[in-house]
Amino acid sequence: xxxxxxxxxxxxxxxxxxxxxxxxxxxxxxxxxxxxxxxxxxxxxxxxxxxxxxxxxxxxxxxxxxxxxxxxxxxxxxxxxxxxxxxxxxxxxxxxxxxxxxxxxxxxxxxx
Amino acid sequence: xxxxxxxxxxxxxxxxxxxxxxxxxxxxxxxxxxxxxxxxxxxxxxxxxxxxxxxxxxxxxxxxxxxxxxxxxxxxxxxxxxxxxxxxxxxxxxxxxxxxxxxxxxxxxxxxxxxxx
Numbered sequence: 615x616x617x618x619x620x621x622x623x624x625x626x627x628x629x630x631x632x633x634x635x636x637x638x639x640x641x642x643x644x645x646x647x648x649x650x651x652x653x654x655x656x657x658x659x660x661x662x663x664x665x666x667x668x669x670x671x672x673x674x675x676x677x678x679x680x681x682x683x684x685x686x687x688x689x690x691x692x693x694x695x696x697x698x699x700x701x702x703x704x705x706x707x708x709x710x711x712x713x714x715x716x717x718x719x720x721x722x723x724x725x726x
Numbered sequence: 727x728x729x730x731x732x733x734x735x736x737x738x739x740x741x742x743x744x745x746x747x748x749x750x751x752x753x754x755x756x757x758x759x760x761x762x763x764x765x766x767x768x769x770x771x772x773x774x775x776x777x778x779x780x781x782x783x784x785x786x787x788x789x790x791x792x793x794x795x796x797x798x799x800x801x802x803x804x805x806x807x808x809x810x811x812x813x814x815x816x817x818x819x820x821x822x823x824x825x826x827x828x829x830x831x832x833x834x835x836x837x838x839x840x841x842x843x
Contacts, residue, residue, distance in 0.1 A: 623766065648831055657730075658816065658834040704768060711824050713784070714759075714832060716768035 616641045618707050618717035626723045627695050635690040635720050637705030647688040648706040648714075649679055658704070664688065675699070697726045729753065730835035732817050737840045739811075747802045747838045749817030757823040758800040759832065762786060763814040772815075775800055776823040804840060811842045 621636030639645065649661040662673025669681040679690045688705060705717040730751045739745045751758065757776055761769040771784030775794040789808025794800050800819075804811045818832040 618768075650834075657836040658818075660831050660833075663831050706769075708824055713771055713774075713824060716761075716770075718766055718768040 620717040639707040732835040755819035
């Protein structure tokens with residue numbers, strides 16, 4: 615069965631710091647990869663997705679993620695975080711025709 | 727304004743009562759899903775539906791039931807058999823089921839927080 619792990623449960627950063635959130639999955643075949651964000655009091659929304667092609671994917675609000683197939687990883691990055699990035703971030707994976715599997719989430723707190 | 731609506735936002739019920747959570751989408755998506763979100767556990771799939779009048783159990787279907795009588799609607803009933811029903815419930819939809827056509831993301835509703843007293 616597929617599984618998704620996220621390295622950190624809670625990350626605390628100051629504004630302008632760089633961000634990297636880890637995501638690893640266990641599945642040997644072709645996968646689709648996603649990062650979702652849940653801002654306080656709001657619904658889950660898609661930050662970025664990878665289906666195929668360039669492994670460096672750019673998303674909304676200055677976020678990007680890199681798919682490294684050999685490491686089964688899809689880490690999320692942002693060069694300079696803002697207070698408004700405070701949210702919970704979920705990595706998700708699905709193989710074609712199979713269930714979406716979500717990681718446990720990483721809570722990001724950005725201090726002003 | 728396309729999207730997914732869930733109602734109510736907060737729901738309180740007494741133990742032993744069944745309760746139905748509403749989910750409506752106007753995105754013309756074929757596939758719909760129900761997830762349960764608990765702190766530190768991510769999202770776990772309860773039920774999913776590929777088309778009208780068809781639905782399948784997900785990973786944690788025990789104590790839940792669904793129906794899909796219309797394309798745009800996928801209500802979830804939390805029955806008294808669900809041992810730990812207090813949770814945040816999320817409804818989602820996608821163009822096709824699990825990206826069968828080559829990859830598609832899910833769109834989520836705002837969620838319903840159910841508290842059983």
